[in-house]
Amino acid sequence: MKELERIQNPYNDDKAIDACSIFGAMDTSGKRFSGKGVIRAIANMHDRGNGLGGGFAIYGLYPEYADLYAFHIMYLSQKGKEDVEAFLKEKFRLTHAEEVPTQPTPKITNPPLVWRYFLEVGPQKPEEEADDDYVVERVMEINTKFPDAFVFSSGKDMGVFKGVGYPEEIAEYFCLEQYEGYLWTAHGRFPTNTPGWWGGAHPFCILDWTVVHNGEISSYGINRRYLEQFGYHCTMQTDTEVVAYAVDLLMRKHNLPIEIVAKILASPLWSDIQRLPQREQTLMRTLRQVYGSLLLNGPFTVIIAHHGEMIGLTDRIRLRPLTVGAKGSMLYLSSEESAIRLICPDLDEAWIPAGGEPVVGSLKAPLKTPVAAKEMVSHVD
Amino acid sequence: MKVTETIPEETIKIDASGIYYRELNARLRELAQNGARKIELHNVYGQRYIGTNLNRPVEVTIFGTPGNDLGAFMEGPRITVYGNAQDGCGNTMNDGEIIIHGHAGDVIGLSARGGKIFVRDSVGYRAGIHMKEYQDKKPILVIGGTAQDFLGEYMAGGTLVLLGLNREGHHKAKFVGTGMHGGVIYLRGNIESYQLGKEVGVAELGEADRELLARLVGEFAAHFGYNADEILKHKFIKLFPLSLRPYGRIYAH
Numbered sequence: 080m081k082e083l084e085r086i087q088n089p090y091n092d093d094k095a096i097d098a099c100s101i102f103g104a105m106d107t108s109g110k111r112f113s114g115k116g117v118i119r120a121i122a123n124m125h126d127r128g129n130g131l132g133g134g135f136a137i138y139g140l141y142p143e144y145a146d147l148y149a150f151h152i153m154y155l156s157q158k159g160k161e162d163v164e165a166f167l168k169e170k171f172r173l174t175h176a177e178e179v180p181t182q183p184t185p186k187i188t189n190p191p192l193v194w195r196y197f198l199e200v201g202p203q204k205p206e207e208e209a210d211d212d213y214v215v216e217r218v219m220e221i222n223t224k225f226p227d228a229f230v231f232s233s234g235k236d237m238g239v240f241k242g243v244g245y246p247e248e249i250a251e252y253f254c255l256e257q258y259e260g261y262l263w264t265a266h267g268r269f270p271t272n273t274p275g276w277w278g279g280a281h282p283f284c285i286l287d288w289t290v291v292h293n294g295e296i297s298s299y300g301i302n303r304r305y306l307e308q309f310g311y312h313c314t315m316q317t318d319t320e321v322v323a324y325a326v327d328l329l330m331r332k333h334n335l336p337i338e339i340v341a342k343i344l345a346s347p348l349w350s351d352i353q354r355l356p357q358r359e360q361t362l363m364r365t366l367r368q369v370y371g372s373l374l375l376n377g378p379f380t381v382i383i384a385h386h387g388e389m390i391g392l393t394d395r396i397r398l399r400p401l402t403v404g405a406k407g408s409m410l411y412l413s414s415e416e417s418a419i420r421l422i423c424p425d426l427d428e429a430w431i432p433a434g435g436e437p438v439v440g441s442l443k444a445p446l447k448t449p450v451a452a453k454e455m456v457s458h459v460d
Numbered sequence: 461m462k463v464t465e466t467i468p469e470e471t472i473k474i475d476a477s478g479i480y481y482r483e484l485n486a487r488l489r490e491l492a493q494n495g496a497r498k499i500e501l502h503n504v505y506g507q508r509y510i511g512t513n514l515n516r517p518v519e520v521t522i523f524g525t526p527g528n529d530l531g532a533f534m535e536g537p538r539i540t541v542y543g544n545a546q547d548g549c550g551n552t553m554n555d556g557e558i559i560i561h562g563h564a565g566d567v568i569g570l571s572a573r574g575g576k577i578f579v580r581d582s583v584g585y586r587a588g589i590h591m592k593e594y595q596d597k598k599p600i601l602v603i604g605g606t607a608q609d610f611l612g613e614y615m616a617g618g619t620l621v622l623l624g625l626n627r628e629g630h631h632k633a634k635f636v637g638t639g640m641h642g643g644v645i646y647l648r649g650n651i652e653s654y655q656l657g658k659e660v661g662v663a664e665l666g667e668a669d670r671e672l673l674a675r676l677v678g679e680f681a682a683h684f685g686y687n688a689d690e691i692l693k694h695k696f697i698k699l700f701p702l703s704l705r706p707y708g709r710i711y712a713h
Contacts, residue, residue, distance in 0.1 A: 123506055126481075351634075354654065396609065397585045400547055400566060415546050416565075417506030417525040429544060431565060431584045433608060433632075454606050454627045457544055457563040457581045 098399070099281075099293035100124035100246075100267035103382040103412040104422075105389040105440040110408075111139045111259040116422035118255065120411075121265040122247035123418045130186070131275025132268025133249035134241025136282040136289040137260035138386060141236050147174055147197040148214055151232035151239060152221075153277055154192040159227025166225070170217055171198040179240070184252040187244050191277055193253075195238070211286055211331065215310070218285065222314040229278045229314070234287025237386065241266075241280035249280075261442075262389050264382050266291040270317075278315045283323040285311075287385045290326065292319040293414060294399040297377035305372035319381075325373050326383050337383075337390050337437050343370040345395045345435035382412050387442040397434030404429045405448065410440035430455040471498040481507035481527060492518045492537075506546070511539045511556070528565075531558050534575065547584070550577045553599070559683050563605065572599035572618060580684045581605040581626060586613050591643060593617025602680045607633045612699070613657075614639040621646045621676055623691060636660065637699055641706050645699040646673050648691070656699070659706055663698045 102121045106112060114137065121133075141149050150167070154160040167173055179193040200210040218230045232239035237260075240253040246267045250256070266281035272295060273279060282289040296302065296318035303313045303321055309332070311324035322344070329340045343366050347355075352363045367374070378398030383390040391412040393401050404411040404419040404426040411419040416429055430452045432438045440446060448456060472491060476484055484507050491499055492514045501510070504524030511520055511531040522541045531539055532551040544562035552571045559578045566584035569577050574597040582605030589610065591599045599618035605626040611633050612620050622645065624631055631651055638657030646669065656662070665673065674692060681688035 126508070350654070397566070400584075402546075402565065415506055415525075415527070416544055417504075417527055417546065420525045420543075421505040429563075431563070431582075431608070434585070454632075455563065455582050455608075 098127045098414070099269050100127035100414045100418075101265070101281075101291045101293050101380060101382050101412070102414070102418055103262070103264040103291075103384065103389050103391065103410075105262040105384075105410045106408055107410060107440050107442060107444075107446045108408040109139075109261050109442050111261045113257075113259055114250065114255045114263055117263040117265050118247055118250040120413065120418040120422050121250075121267055122245070123421050124267060124413075124415055125245060125247070127269065127414060128245060128267030129269050129275075130245045130248075131243055131270050132241070132266070132280035133244050133246030134239060134266050134268075134280045134282055134291070135246070135250065135253075135255055136232075136237065136239045136262075136264045136284065136291070136384060137255075137258055138237045138262035138287070138384065139260040140238045140258060141197070144175065144197040145236040147199055148233060148235055149238055150196045150198060150218075150230050151179065152194050152196065153229045153231060154194065155227040157192075159225055160192060160194065163221055163225050163228045166217075166221065167196055167198065170203050172201040173198055180254050181252050182254055184244075184248055186248045187242065187252045190242060190252070195232075215285060215327070219310060219312050223312050231278060231315075232284045234284065234289075234386070237287050237289075239282050239284045239289060241282065242277045243275055243280065262384055262440075264289060264291050264384050264389070271295055273317045276316070279317040281319060282384075283315065283317070283320045285323050285327045286331070288323055288327045288331070289384050290319055290322040290381050292322060292379060292381045294379035294394070295377050296321060296375050296379060298375055301372050302375070322375065322381055322383070325375075326385075329370070329373070330385070337388070337439055339366065341392055341435060341437040342366055343373050344375045345392060346374050347435065348395060380414070389440040391432065391438040392436075393432070393434050395435035401438075402429065402431055403438050403452075405446055408446060410438075410446055412438060428456050428458070430457070469497060471500055472496050473500045473502065475503055476501050476507060476524070477503040477505075479507065481509060485509055485512065488520070489513060492516045504543075511537050511558075517556075531556065534558075545579075550575070550599075550601075553577075554597075561684065566608075569599060569601040569618075569620075572601070573597055574599050576600040576602075576679070578602045578680050578683050579604060583607050586610040588612045588615055588618070588620045588645075590614045590616055591618035591620070593643065600676060602676055604680065604684065604686075606631050609634045610636070610638060612637045612640055612643070612645050614641075615645070615701070616642040618643045619646070619672065619676070620644070621648075621673065621680075623648045623677070623680070625686070625691070631655070637701070639706075640699075640701040641704055642701055644669075646696050647699060648694050648696050650695070650697060651699075659702055661700050661702045663700060665696055665698050669698055 175197040204213045281291045299318040380393045380399035380401045402416045506527040508527035515535045529548040534553040538557040540559045545564040547565040549568045553575045563581040585608045602621040637660035678688045
């Protein structure tokens with residue numbers, strides 16, 4: 080073989096070795112912890128991203144305002160801020176507003192103005208409407224009608240922080256080390272088909288539902304048109320946005336458990352369905368008929384989170400990586416196992432889940448390895 | 461005047477904490493070029509391409525979790541991992557050995573052209589995808605546990621052994637050998653026909669198969685402390701490509 084280092088890359092066009100990086104950590108006992116470990120872990124996968132997007136979601140973030148909707152809003156102009164604040168005061172009881180604290184970070188350039196608002200749904204809401212539905216409608220209204228403003232986080236006692244930069248730079252910029260939560264997800268972005276801009280960074284959020292994603296949703300157009308029928312409007316110019324609205328529709332509005340939702344988003348292949356017992360076959364066929372437009376096509380690994388639950392899911396033929404680690408009550412999900420081991424070297428168990436099979440951490444049930452995954456578990460010293 | 465060169469025999473230890481992969485691999489290259497025979501890497505957390513471009517029979521022992529494409533394009537070294545390997549292990553390797561005391565992620569042994577990989581536990585998707593062989597260059601991949609779907613996809617050469625030591629009954633992998641047009645898979649236990657790619661045939665092992673299998677299982681058992689005879693007592697089947705040139709007719713007219 081040739082001594083490659085002598086002739087390596089004479090054109091100075093280093094191959095892009097990027098992919099997105101995703102990471103999630105949850106204490107299923109509900110204990111809150113600092114983001115230091117999560118930031119180290121996502122930074123360890125620095126090379127998977129290219130600095131055009133980084134972000135975090137934190138649950139159990141605002142215990143002092145736990146019953147209020149926390150809106151995080153990006154503004155591109157002072158006028159946008161004034162207009163949206165007038166709108167918020169008209170539509171909600173505004174309890175508290177403040178600029179999200181930031182610190183100068185050399186690599187973060189030209190950031191938008193980012194504010195947070197703690198809101199209560201008041202008498203402005205039509206009586207027959209649910210609070211959550213009212214909030215979703217107002218988020219859509221701001222994101223479609225106010226040109227210089229984006230609501231990018233809208234749940235209770237949780238928050239999303241994101242922007243253009245590597246995730247560790249975004250963490251530094253938003254001073255995330257000082258926050259605590261019982262569930263953190265993180266993302267380093269390598270944009271493929273759509274622009275790297277502040278709103279397009281992950282996680283995507285509606286109410287307390289968040290999604291971080293590695294891959295690409297080639298069914299974006301179909302998914303988006305389907306979701307529009309239910310009042311969801313895609314404004315962030317990125318495929319992943321549909322996943323956040325899909326889980327809000329399926330899990331909150333239609334009250335489906337993740338085991339069923341996984342069969343909608345990552346439906347089993349027809350050849351697999353044909354071999355199922357009759358009852359299950361009927362269920363799978365029904366899901367494909369009713370929710371066919373929410374099938375996510377293309378390669379993906381996502382970490383979906385909402386209060387009390389963190390879910391890892393890949394496409395059915397696992398075209399993007401996902402690895403799982405468990406230690407006591409802690410559950411970790413990651414693109415790479417090394418990022419988990421860096422912050423928790425002595426895992427009880429580490430395994431690679433099968434494509435289309437959700438991995439779920441829940442506050443309601445103690446953590447246990449699914450029986451189906453047992454043969455994928457390794458114990459290393 | 462006679463020049464004598466001293467070759468360092470002792471094990472060189474490196475603490476890899478916080479070392480960027482390019483720097484780590486540059487150091488390994490330098491050590492190997494200076495004649496180092498044994499190198500231990502401690503606290504490895506995700507550095508990529510370890511073992512690439514060393515081109516010497518150096519022994520590299522890794523404690524931790526090496527990053528993607530471990531041993532990519534490798535030519536000669538022996539890498540032992542005390543931990544799990546990530547994706548792309550043995551990518552296009554040409555010669556040498558990788559021994560993993562744990563599991564490995566997706567596409568292990570992809571496009572391998574030679575050398576040997578032994579994995580104690582299970583592997584992820586698409587293990588051995590497009591392994592190939594030419595004359596005496598035949599890559600070998602032995603997996604102690606089970607594999608996820610698309611094992612041996614587009615396989616064009618080499619030998620893949622799946623032992624299933626950590627499970628009972630049939631393997632669950634589907635689309636095994638999809639697009640296979642060369643090489644051979646020895647599978648301990650059995651598999652349903654729906655789990656196989658359309659291009660795959662199933663056969664009993666012949667004498668030459670048994671000899672090769674006994675040798676590979678012997679090496680596997682020696683690496684991980686198993687009893688080879690116990691493993692070989694069990695029934696094996698042979699998966700082989702039905703055609704070595706499945707698309708030949710397309711180009712004939």
